[in-house]
Amino acid sequence: MPTLAFSSQLINLCAALLLLLSFAMLSQRRVLTLVDLFAMQGGTLFVSIMVVAWSTGQPHLYYSAALTLILKVILLPLILHRLIRRLGAQWESETLLNTPITMLAGLLLVIFAFTLAQPISQLANTVTRGTLGIALAVVMLAFLMMITRRKAVTQVIGFLAMENGLFFAATSATYGMPMVVELGVALDVLVSMVILGIFFFHIREQFDSLDLHNMESLKED
């Protein structure tokens, strides 16, 4: 078992990487690279949960880490890759809104997240207390990505990245939720991915592209 100070530094490193990856996703135009970034984010999450599990000796966190590895690092990126290939969308990229402004908005969100998490972090007695702000920031950056993108696939990746942030929040604030809840959440994420996969095909069938610009008929009020 490593010393708490050392593992706490490792976790902080992971948290910083997560935040960096969130910004990378925010500015990435190519869909396939975005999937890889998402897988890397899942990998970082896995490492950080492993470190927390190792340094605190919480056995159920190992299961939680295994769940993350299987779902977020292997299964979901695999499904996304296959979907994108089958849709023939692997070379697609999308025009972003003004990148500097998006980045600036992202920065502001991070500051906001830190301010919001500040009083709570002080109450935490876990080794990971400083990272709750980062977890919230990851959630908010994913949210920003969903708002600024117009492609169905990228919105979904944003949705999944948000789930990553939430898992990180659960580990950093409380050493993970009860197992039954984590399993339930993981099941929901997996099922939603399957349903979204079906959806992609429906959308393309009806609109001839995965661009959500075409979806504006229901905008009367």
Next chain:
Amino acid sequence: MELLMLLGLPLLGSLLLALIGRREWAPEANVLMSAGTFAAGVWLTAHVIAHGPMLVWHEQFFIDPFNVFLVILTSFIGLTTSLFSRPYLRTEEHHGRLNRRQLRLYHSMFQLFIFTMLLALTTNNMGILWVAMEAATLTTVLLVSLYRTPASIEAAWKYFILCGVGLAQALFGTILLYFAAEKVLGNAGSTALLWTHLNEVKGQLEPTVLSLAFVFMLVGYGTKVGLAPLHNWLPDAHAEGPTPVSAVLSGLLLNVALYAVVRCKVLVEGSVRSDLAGNLMMGFGLLSLVLAAFLLWRQKDIKRLFAYSSIEHMGIATFAFGMGGPVANFAALLHMTVHSLTKSSLFFTVGHATQKAGTQVMDKIRGLITSNPTVGWGLMLGTLAILGMPPFGVFTSEFLILITAMREHPWATPILLLGLGVAFGAIFSRVQAMVFGETSLPRLPHPPALVPVFAQLALVLMLGLYIPPHLAAWYREAARLIG
């Protein structure tokens, strides 16, 4: 045992209907499963009345007067909706809008949806409550896009993304709640998310964390309740999905989401000892009421009209829960009940009317009372009921809410009256034109199922004139629990 049947039957039903759903008699099997679920609900209720609250299966499930009445309401509306969908979907198949594969998907997902609703209501674990709410979104999203038209796919996508993002906020709130609870209860044996345990120690939970948690949970579950300004998905999902789905979305899903909010509010009020939670709910409630009432005037589509009316009524119920106190809570519970009954029966009649007219555009639906008197009268009576005309039950609950507001929050009374008045004008003028007037609409190939409509309206009428003492005692007990 009762609980096992209640949860097991719809789950089994969804598997069974996934296997045999293409058969001619699948709709009847659907009705049968729903009837079984309703019977289990009645059995469970009888048990709770006789023996008091239940806490079973390692305290993972908890039944008290507050959720048991929602359980029975949910299973009852599940049953009536399955009765209604039988001729409705056959007619859709006859018109060539749906094929057998889609019907199989519908029946299987319908049962699964009922399962998730009942799970959300009966679970004692706040985390499982979240899982069940998310699962409810997942089961209904494919139902909203059942027709595979561009508009329905767009509506389903919007529904999925907005509710997914909303529920992610609720999960963050749940994590914060767990974080606060873990300090008091410890994380051994994972009792820290069990509502009964949380309720016992709510006085010791950290107020700053809980108030932040409540904001996240209110925004999250509030998205599913359809509270303004997070209501955007609701009218689209109601208008573009098949009508039985609109009926269960309005009649059940919104109630269960509001139930989740109220469960959170009980914990937060015990911890924070200020009116923060109540004030937030009152604010969101009033905003939804007024915004929906004004947007009602702009609607052209009949299902969108009644979807906005659902937002309005959920706003009223949220406002009442926000005020708190025995009378307002009693009224809010009654309002949830009568709104569910009335709104789902309205959607049933609207479903038949739109099938007859072949359109959902209100200007093209005319003279229902001459072409099919029962549908016409059903629509007229349902509309009068939902608008809060005496002697229907909605009048009683709205009246109670109004007088409580006058006494405790006089500033809110004019806003409430304004919202109700504007909504009345908007809905009544439209429906009146649809029911009366000249017409030459064809007959339906399958006779409409109007028994559930009139049965539900009769119940609403009864609740307006006379609330059985059992039920009243029950509401009072639940209102006391909510505080």
